[in-house]
Amino acid sequence: MASGLAASALSASLSAGASGNVISVGTLYANTGSFATSSMPEYAGLQFWVKQVNAAGGMYVAPLKKKEHVKLVSYNDQSDPATATTLYNQLLTQNKVNVFVADFGSVLTAPAVTIAKDQKHLLFDITGSGTSFFSSGPNPYVALTSLPVSAVWPKPVVGLLSSLKIKRVAILYCQNDFDQAQAAAIKGFLSSKHLQPVYFQGVPTTQTDYSTIVQAIKGSNPQAVLEFGYPNNDIAFLNQLKSTNTHFNFVLTPFPGQLPTLFRQDVGAKALGWQYTYAVPPIMRVNKVNLGLGLNSFLAKFAPGKQSTVNFLNVAGYNAGLAIQAAFAHATSMSQLGIRAGLTAVSGKLQTLEGTFALNKAGAQVGELLPVAQMVPHGAGFQFKIVYPATNAQKAFVNGTPKYPAPKA
Amino acid sequence: MPLVVVGAVLAAGPSLYNNLAFLTTLTIYILLAQGVNIVYGFTGYLPFGFVGFFGAGIYGSSLAIVYWHVGGYAAIGLGALTSVVAAVIVSPLLRLSGAYFALATLAASQALYFIVANESWTFGESGMSLPLLFSPTALYVLSVVAVVLTLVVVVYVRDSHFGLSLRAIRSDAVSAAMAGVNVVRTRTIAWLVAAALAGVAGALWALMTSAFYAETPFDLTISVYAIVFALFGGVRTVIGPVVGAVVLYSLYQYIGISNPQYFELIYGLLIVVLVLFLPGGLTSLVGGRGDRPAWWNRVVRRRSAPEVTP
Structure with missing residues (x-):
């Protein structure tokens, strides 16, 4: 009872952000625990993408034929997969985000993959390259954005x-x-x-x-x-x-x-x-891109004067944002499969600061080779x-x- | 009566807060807290490695699904059976007591984790990936039924001759033996029942999560939470572990959402304060005077004191 009352009151205040003229993107981060050192840089990269997009007046959403601002809804899973399970579900059932983004690595991505398949909601998986996520045939609800499969x-x-x-x-x-x-x-x-x-x-x-x-x-x-x-x-x-x-x-x-x-x-x-x-x-500096910033521009804008502190995970977080941007720009409808169709449309053609973005039918990244x-x-x-x-x-x-x-x- | 109330509240859960992953996890923690209640509350053995039975239940049910293609109900039964087998294997640990027993169970759970995590036949390397056998709603209904059945078991343990034997052992095992209680057999049965509950909880978790790596089912914080929830609500009672799990796990979720940056600080302070001022658990407030904390008795006495007129 206490949980229901407390959480429903809370969710009402949070879900307000998901309505209106914004595209809401849900994600989790770990600011403590064993994955914190990897999760936080990735989260910072995603936050940077949101800031960049909104500063440019929003991202183009093809089905609506106009630009929309992006709202990032995020929770701290403390590197705990069990907590992540309920929080991923929170993003979908209470905040009703348009799409969601997994936390760092396969362990924290695993619960999101289940929920994405179960609730048929599109998941942008940044670095969870576990083979088991992509081995059960075609899956339209998971897309690996930043690392090729192992x-x-x-x-x-x-x-x-x-x-x-x-x-x-x-x-x-x-x-x-x-x-x-x-x-x-x-x-x-x-x-x-x-x-x-x-x-x-x-x-x-x-x-x-x-x-x-x-x-x-x-x-x-x-x-x-x-x-x-x-x-x-x-x-x-x-x-x-x-x-x-x-x-x-x-x-x-x-x-x-x-x-x-x-x-x-x-x-x-x-x-x-x-x-x-x-x-x-x-280390590899891709500057010839057709979406977002090239690597040199990213370094200059992400950490002015402190470029040596930027690491791959910052880039990966930003790159996940670019994949979301491309998906909405080419989406055939606002349904989850319509947004996924946008990703299929750009697969193999999208050039970002990580290289060529290409997905196979299971949603695994097969471009961006290292x-x-x-x-x-x-x-x-x-x-x-x-x-x-x-x-x-x-x-x-x-x-x-x-x-x-x-x-x- | 408590069974009906708990069942009704849990059944109404989705209409109050439609996050079924949270609600199902909550019921899983209730099962684990009741397992701790039986093994610690009634026998006095604190099982820090209780998560080992939870993990055994998860892998028992998951491997049955993967290799034998069993259905969901059979998987739950086999999960419970796997945990019971694990409990039989480590039952010699019951010869130990106090901190030695707590640490030995911890070591046993970690040994099981290392076996599972490093074997290819357990998918320790590639991670487990299960088909979705139940819808989230069906799984939640199933977990509520499991909670209600568990409460029936706890009521039996509390009120039966068996429960009386357990409490006698907890007070003084030697005296209990002299009074005719079969200490080894009684303790072992309680141990196996608790393991079976953890196995059911594990199977439900596996069916809910369906994709996971070995480090998650054997995470020691699961043991810690189950113990804290049971202690906070009050052990040796039917309703205490339920109240503990509902209140603390809901707070966990609430703070995690509303103040994620201060999560550990707030939650940690809360537990410290509650343990300091409510050592007998929440249910001690409504128990007999001897169970209540002294400060609560003072408050009650002051309120009920008759007015003195000159």
Whole structure:
């Protein structure tokens, strides 16, 4: 009873914002808990998009043939998926938002995917690239906006290994969807060349002690070591290499490109020298766009004078907003499927600061592929140099040649 | 009477606040709080790792759906059964007591989490994805029915000879044994009943959420909330855990929506204040004088004192 009365009074005051001449976009963010460091930058990027759109007089809504302002309705899920479940539902049932946007990562996106399918409401999934979200056939109610599905990430890594004529590859991966999919993709490529990884080992995602593992990898005498983990795993693995003074000629980890400040702080710039990672924006600077700001303009406007503090997640949040903008600009009606039709219309044609936006029938992102970058020592730090593109169009971004074998730091 | 009132209030829930995910989660917490009520309130064993049974119920029902394609009702039954099996496996922990028991159950729940999270056959790596077997409304109705049936069980535990045995064990296990109570068997039955309730709660949660990763079902805050809700409402009562879950979880939702930036601060302070001034739970205010907090007895005495005229 108390819940009903309290919440109904509250929802009345909040849902007022969803009516009138605005398009309401609902989202969740986590300002505490394990996902806060990733969720908040993403949320800031989405807020920036709302500010930009409203400053320009709103976004064009095709079915209404006019511009509408955007209202962002947001709640704090505290990194808790159970809380996120009720709050996503709050956005749809009480605030009656036009579309909703998932919080960071697969764990907090999972409840939103269920609700989107169940209530047939369009979800813009920013970074929840879990395979299970997109493996049950065509799904018109979920659209992944900012990261390709995990299995296609290593495509340029495969190309780079091939170009360097590397045949002895060690693969260490964490046992989660994101990392395992990448490891399996590389293994599949090697199999197609009648090769087997010299080391192929999965470890729990909670793994932080790599002492025996590093020795075992060393014993397999690899030409390249690929470690697929989450930031904590990457940091622990790289620190193990540093503390044992272990050198490999080629080391790739996924997250230094996304969180360079964190890795500089926790691993050290020197230890990261000559290693490889994925070149996410703003390392890759796409300025030729047909919607929104190019990367350089985004950096200048998002954090004037503090451009080095901008990270990929800021870009991802903004890019989700651009996907929403494109969907409404090409929507065939104001129904959820009508808005989704707008996304289908721009798929493969939309160029944003993350590259080509392209969805498959299941709603998975298959564009926005990430090139490979090498961290080249520069003074006391390092610079990211893009050394291998994921697509022909990305060849323009290549600004370095891979240094192999990597010199000892 | 309490059964009818609780059932009626929960049935009216959607007409007052049409967020069925919230209401269904609320009923799930009522089930968990009642599980804690049985195992802690009536036997004195505080199970910090109670979430392990919840997780077992979630994975038992989910894996039955994925591998055997069972329907929703069978999944709920199998969820409860999985939790009972887990409870049988860890039942030797009942030899421990106090903090040792609490910590041992915590360790057991974490061990179960690591197994589930790291095995491919449990989809620990890729995450679980289930078909939607019930509409949100049907699932809520089902969860309200589960709450009412649970209350029947708690009424039985409170009023029966079995419940009397449990309370005797809680007061002094040695004396209870000397009086003819089979301590091991009685405790174990209470333990299994509580696990079954958590299993049902887990199965309902799995059917509601349908897409999740292992870290969510085994999140320790679920244990903490179930314990806090039971304590706040008042253990060893039928209605206490229901009141605790309804009041605190509603406040949780209200503060989370109205003041998200101060969420932890407000909610934390609230719990501290309530525990300080209402150690016996909300229901102690309407209980016998011996159950009430001293400050409440003073207030009541002052109000009911006769006027003294010269």
